[in-house]
Amino acid sequence: MQTINFLKPNRDNIKNYSIFGSVLILISLIDVISNAFLKTNLTSFLPGSLTTLFPLILGLIGLNMMRIDYSGNKTLDLLNKNINTNNFNALLTLLILFSIIKALPPSLSWMIFDANISGDSKDACTGTGACWTYIKVWFRRFMYGMYPNEFHWRINTAFILVIALGFVGYFMKENLKKYLALYYVIIYPVIAYLVIYYLISGGSFGLQWVETGAWGGLSLTFIVSFFCLIFCFPLGMIFALGRRSNLPVIKYISICYIEFWRGVPLITVLFMSSVMFPMFLPEDFFMDKLVRVIIAITLFEAAYCAEVIRGGLQSLPRGQYDAAKSLGMGYWKMHIFVILPQALKLVIPGIANTFLALVKDTPLIFVVGLAELAGMLALAKTNPKWLGFAMEGYIFASIIFWIICYAMSKYSYNLEAKYKTER
Amino acid sequence: MNNIIKKFLPQILAILFVVLIFGFLTINAQTNMDNRGIDFGFGFLSQESSFDVQFSLIEYSGSDSYARAFLVGLLNTLLVSFISIIFCTILGVIIGVARLSSNYLIKNSAAWYVEFFRNIPLLLQIFFWYYAALRALPLPEKANAWFGVTYMTVKGYYIPSMVWENLNIFLYCVLAAIISIILLRNYSNNLRDIKGKQIPVLLYSISILIVLPLLSFLFGGVSLEFELPQLKKLSKISYIYEGGISLPPELIALVLALSLYTSTFVAECVRAGIEGVSKGQKEAAASVGLTPNQVLKLVIMPQALRIIIPPTTNQYLNLTKNSSLAAAIAYPDLVLVFAGTALMQTGKAIEIVSITMLTYLTISLTIAAIMNWYNKKIEIKEK
Numbered sequence: 100m101q102t103i104n105f106l107k108p109n110r111d112n113i114k115n116y117s118i119f120g121s122v123l124i125l126i127s128l129i130d131v132i133s134n135a136f137l138k139t140n141l142t143s144f145l146p147g148s149l150t151t152l153f154p155l156i157l158g159l160i161g162l163n164m165m166r167i168d169y170s171g172n173k174t175l176d177l178l179n180k181n182i183n184t185n186n187f188n189a190l191l192t193l194l195i196l197f198s199i200i201k202a203l204p205p206s207l208s209w210m211i212f213d214a215n216i217s218g219d220s221k222d223a224c225t226g227t228g229a230c231w232t233y234i235k236v237w238f239r240r241f242m243y244g245m246y247p248n249e250f251h252w253r254i255n256t257a258f259i260l261v262i263a264l265g266f267v268g269y270f271m272k273e274n275l276k277k278y279l280a281l282y283y284v285i286i287y288p289v290i291a292y293l294v295i296y297y298l299i300s301g302g303s304f305g306l307q308w309v310e311t312g313a314w315g316g317l318s319l320t321f322i323v324s325f326f327c328l329i330f331c332f333p334l335g336m337i338f339a340l341g342r343r344s345n346l347p348v349i350k351y352i353s354i355c356y357i358e359f360w361r362g363v364p365l366i367t368v369l370f371m372s373s374v375m376f377p378m379f380l381p382e383d384f385f386m387d388k389l390v391r392v393i394i395a396i397t398l399f400e401a402a403y404c405a406e407v408i409r410g411g412l413q414s415l416p417r418g419q420y421d422a423a424k425s426l427g428m429g430y431w432k433m434h435i436f437v438i439l440p441q442a443l444k445l446v447i448p449g450i451a452n453t454f455l456a457l458v459k460d461t462p463l464i465f466v467v468g469l470a471e472l473a474g475m476l477a478l479a480k481t482n483p484k485w486l487g488f489a490m491e492g493y494i495f496a497s498i499i500f501w502i503i504c505y506a507m508s509k510y511s512y513n514l515e516a517k518y519k520t521e522r
Numbered sequence: 523m524n525n526i527i528k529k530f531l532p533q534i535l536a537i538l539f540v541v542l543i544f545g546f547l548t549i550n551a552q553t554n555m556d557n558r559g560i561d562f563g564f565g566f567l568s569q570e571s572s573f574d575v576q577f578s579l580i581e582y583s584g585s586d587s588y589a590r591a592f593l594v595g596l597l598n599t600l601l602v603s604f605i606s607i608i609f610c611t612i613l614g615v616i617i618g619v620a621r622l623s624s625n626y627l628i629k630n631s632a633a634w635y636v637e638f639f640r641n642i643p644l645l646l647q648i649f650f651w652y653y654a655a656l657r658a659l660p661l662p663e664k665a666n667a668w669f670g671v672t673y674m675t676v677k678g679y680y681i682p683s684m685v686w687e688n689l690n691i692f693l694y695c696v697l698a699a700i701i702s703i704i705l706l707r708n709y710s711n712n713l714r715d716i717k718g719k720q721i722p723v724l725l726y727s728i729s730i731l732i733v734l735p736l737l738s739f740l741f742g743g744v745s746l747e748f749e750l751p752q753l754k755k756l757s758k759i760s761y762i763y764e765g766g767i768s769l770p771p772e773l774i775a776l777v778l779a780l781s782l783y784t785s786t787f788v789a790e791c792v793r794a795g796i797e798g799v800s801k802g803q804k805e806a807a808a809s810v811g812l813t814p815n816q817v818l819k820l821v822i823m824p825q826a827l828r829i830i831i832p833p834t835t836n837q838y839l840n841l842t843k844n845s846s847l848a849a850a851i852a853y854p855d856l857v858l859v860f861a862g863t864a865l866m867q868t869g870k871a872i873e874i875v876s877i878t879m880l881t882y883l884t885i886s887l888t889i890a891a892i893m894n895w896y897n898k899k900i901e902i903k904e905k
Binding site: 180181188191348349352358361362367377378380381382458462463465473477489490494496497501504505 | 529532533536537540547550551553554555557623624625626627628631637638640641642643644645646647649650653654655657658843844846847849850857861865871872875876878879882883886887890
């Protein structure tokens with residue numbers, strides 16, 4: 100007669116155990132699902148806290164029964180290996196599953212099923228779910244700030260032009276490729292600046308002047324991070340080379356610069372740009388607030404950039420320097436033709452990470468009164484017609500930033516993987 | 523000759539350049555301040571500040587000096603950084619270990635946690651907690667008790683405060699317990715080295731740590747009472763809790779956002795550290811007969827910590843710097859109190875901003891110096 104050992108399932112009684120175990124798990128899942136979705140408690144006949152623990156206990160017993168080593172069944176083995184190696188793991192698995200199931204209905208109904216998106220005033224929202232009408236009405240403000248509605252095409256055109264110019268490098272002719280670095284470091288920033296100045300600021304060519312105070316929203320985030328990136332890169336390169344220089348004065352100046360900016364929080368740098376910087380400018384010399392902020396963030400990020408580039412320079416083998424020197428190359432020739440092309444390729448992922456941090460830091464310009472996305476949200480939140488929708492606003496902004504940052508981090512991760520294999 | 527020029531010319535030019543920039547800025551600042559009738563100096567620090575700070579660790583009122591306001595701000599910054607560092611370490615270690623779990627669900631939940639909280643700007647997270655999540659909490663009169671004695675309300679988190687009698691005796695006992703534990707450890711290490719005998723140090727240490735302070739309660743005249751927060755009616759519709767300690771919502775939002783955000787980075791450091799210890803180490807340790815616990819304690823952790831600690835300290839530093847975002851939700855930290863309110867009142871932009879920056883710089887450089895010293899110390903000494 101076959102004895103059933105309840106504590107130690109093995110291959111002999113695999114069929115009984117796996118079927119019985121999966122039935123138990125199924126019951127526990129059904130209990131939790133009905134609890135969460137249908138709001139009916141199947142186990143209400145049980146006393147007190149046992150009701151809530153019931154599915155957990157049942158599931159644990161079920162998983163314990165299914166835990167059979169080398170069962171020969173591929174699905175079962177896969178399951179056991181991945182979510183059911185021991186009782187503790189099984190408990191965690193169940194807890195995660197149950198909490199996902201429990202959290203799903205309220206969040207789904209808040210975000211989708213009970214949410215409102217029609218209409219164009221606060222009255223359209225019933226208040227049971229999210230009020231996406233708020234986002235819909237304010238969408239243009241969140242994207243373009245207080246920029247006049249009829250001129251939004253200017254921002255769009257400028258962005259498309261700048262992005263298109265950025266891709267020129269890919270389609271350049273072979274014989275022009277050697278000027279690529281020159282293009283990206285010097286020509287591109289100038290062209291991009293001119294495009295943004297003449298299109299978004301306006302003032303000439305029959306375009307109406309829009310002052311920078313009206314710029315805002317997500318487009319401002321892009322403008323600030325774009326300019327900071329293209330300016331901080333060359334600056335960072337100079338300080339990275341300076342820090343590795345043999346000349347003590349230059350070395351220590353670079354070290355002081357880098358350590359100073361890396362040691363202070365960005366918010367104080369922004370305060371500096373807004374309250375302290377004007378004091379240091381000549382009289383009658385007016386500098387726009389946005390320009391001051393961009394200069395401040397550039398100086399700040401350049402220090403981080405410099406450290407990343409220094410990492411790249413350090414990782415090059417000494418032989419490269421020696422070889423270049425033995426060919427009779429001077430300092431600049433050696434760096435421009437031998438060292439930097441290799442080092443910069445190595446630091447692309449690091450630079451991408453710095454850029455990511457930069458994009459995440461741009462909402463801070465809100466503290467000096469420039470209303471990019473976070474600032475526009477704060478503005479919209481206090482609008483008397485739209486009180487009480489802070490949650491929707493911040494969720495919307497979080498989703499947008501999350502998509503941008505996640506895409507960038509994945510991209511930089513891919514770059515890292517790509518350059519790792521090439522070496 | 524050529525060489526000398528090559529060596530000195532760039533340096534002289536660099537010095538000239540720096541001097542020129544600084545000179546230019548100083549002259550401008552001088553003329554600007556003369557025109558506006560502002561004089562440079564730090565005398566304002568001893569003047570009466572005449573503004574109030576709503577949350578402060580030390581006694582402070584409007585009649586105190588600006589220097590004291592600076593101290594209040596600095597202490598608030600350090601407080602929020604300290605609490606957040608503790609929480610982000612705990613969370614980060616859990617998430618980092620979870621990312622290495624063999625359990626598919628745990629591994630992926632941890633990975634998504636990291637991706638989620640890392641890719642949302644910290645300022646947005648702070649705003650979310652402060653303006654959206656914490657605003658949804660109940661009013662004081664409707665709050666439910668958490669753990670029976672603490673109340674989470676829209677006006678803050680109220681916890682019981684401790685009223686000690688003869689606190690110093692208690693502290694001496696704790697100190698004595700710690701010293702005796704250190705002595706015990708040394709003794710047991712000696713015993714192990716000489717006679718090869720093991721004594722259960724952990725068990726003894728824990729019992730010493732419990733028993734000695736307990737004795738102070740029984741014989742030392744130490745007593746501890748809890749002052750519970752009590753609901754009090756201020757007017758017809760407004761209630762407030764009195765007694766106990768109240769943690770303002772700004773502090774809670776800040777701690778939540780900072781620790782969730784930084785814990786993702788700590789988790790990555792922890793993961794990298796544990797992954798960085800080669801598998802051979804574990805196998806070798808097991809093959810010489812160490813138990814799994816001993817392998818973890820004596821072989822894996824010392825090596826992993828060497829990789830984990832430097833980048834983690836860097837993250838703590840970032841956290842401390844990021845705590846300056848407190849100014850955005852009006853938590854009275856250094857930036858808000860000093861670079862905000864004090865600057866508005868005195869108009870001493872240059873002095874105040876430089877003091878604020880130098881304070882952060884000092885904190886950063888001190889920790890960096892300690893880290894360098896530590897790294898030198900734990901460096902693997904290769905022959």
